[in-house]
Amino acid sequence: MTPTVTELLLARAGDRSTGLLFEDRRWSWAEHVTACAAHAAALAAMLRPGGHFGLLADNVPEFSFLLGGAALSGHVLVGLNPTRRGTALARDVALTDCELVFAEEKYLPFLSEASVPVLPLSSLQLAREAVVPVAATPEDLLMLIFTSGTSGDPKAVRCTHGKIACPGEMLASRFGLSAQDTVYVSMPMFHSNAIMAGWSVGLAAGAGIALRRRFSASGFLPDVRKFGATYANYVGKPLSYVLTTPERDDDADNPLKLVYGNEGAETDLAAFGARFGCHVVDAFGSTEGGVNFGRDATTPPGSLGRLLDGVAVLDPETGKPCPPAEFDANGKLLNAAEAVGELVNTGGAGFFAGYYGDPAAEAERMRGGMYHTGDLAYLDADGYCYFAGRLGDWLRVDGENLGTAPIERALVRHPAVREAAVYGVPDPRVGDQVMAALVCRAPVDPDEFAVFVAAQGDLSPKQRPRFVRVIDELPRTATHKVLKRDLAADGTRDAWTPRYPES
Structure with a gap:
């Protein structure tokens, strides 16, 4: 049965083990849930039922409290990207129907063109009153997360309770995480990786969630040791950046056991694990969540892993499955024109719950009732998948x-x-x-x-x-x-x- 974030939070209401860590501050899970309830009450007093609010902030405790508060109050948190500002940021606020925006003081000038009230995050009026949680289903909207916008304006991805809670519960179970673990979250919480491969994992496991305001390569290992982090998530190049820091003989002397993420450089996965004495698991996925799969011990170098049932590589023009790749003795792909195609979930939408306010983009993504990733790939004769770029990069x-x-x-x-x-x-x-x-x-x-x-x-x-x-x-x-x-x-x-x- 698919859980909701509300259910996962309420299950921690009496838990006295460490729930949140930030700099030199600590909260038990019980204290964290109480803080979420206080933020839920504040949201209920300021927004219409089910209303949307924007949040422009680093990975500070209030981000966790407001996300939990939204789950308890039935509101929707819109994660805003601090690399955008002015008209671009105002567009994101308007697109997602925000009634107001909370922002850290340093980010307030970025929102000068927003057409809704912009409030300092520190101005939230909190009361220690009891909150009756709003009933939620796995299909209810909890968060809007923008895509990276590498190929145009970012799109707002609908993230439901189930889309956030389910990966957290699955990964916590898969990796055997518990209250004895600490999940280190330094990827930005306005993005899906931090929420679904970090925050929700800690919540589902009852592990401590250690927040880093912003990722730092030089601060990574000191933080792991300071917080006793046993699990960390990443997306993209952070492993590469950490590997560029000066090596020390005691790098592997740390509590980190597992690092999970996607889009890591192939050469860095083993190097990171060897240097820091941990296991790195790299998977394929996106903010939309329409296709997810990963590597295992049998995966050959360079491959993303085996596709799950219902996922195929299709010719973008004909829609038919592409034939397996053929290679010469040097490993050169001989039939790229036929073998390279688009990764498609032929079984449906997967975890993709649609784009908010962009029906044309949603229809393009779900052509023919199938989820089209926009990613190019090819399969070898054994069914292993290799990334070939984006359709826009072709x-x-x-x-x-x-x-x-x-x-x-x-x-x-x-x-x-x-x-x-x-x-x-x-x-x-x-x-x-x-x-x-x-x-x-x-x-x-x-x-x-x-x-x-x-x-x-x-x-x-x-x-x-x-x-x-x-x-x-x-x-x-x-x-x-x-x-x-x-x-x-x-x-x-x-x-x-x-x-x-x-x-």
């Missing part, structure tokens, strides 16, 4: 469709390259030319780099970057996704053209 080079992810995986094999982003720039005649932006840990010689790329047996000549640009850092969203449209907008500025040896 390059058309000399009449051939190319995914960007396989090229990026090859480029980061170079010992001096820490990160690579591959994207298209217009070909003067027709289609695209391949361009790569590199973040390097050491200087790269263009001629040597060209020889290296040409030696990668799994790259065809058409996949070799026509232009290469070295930059200090890749532009990213607050959840560490690369903004390739920003890179493409710069064109070929500051780029060099590799001179590949004749093959």
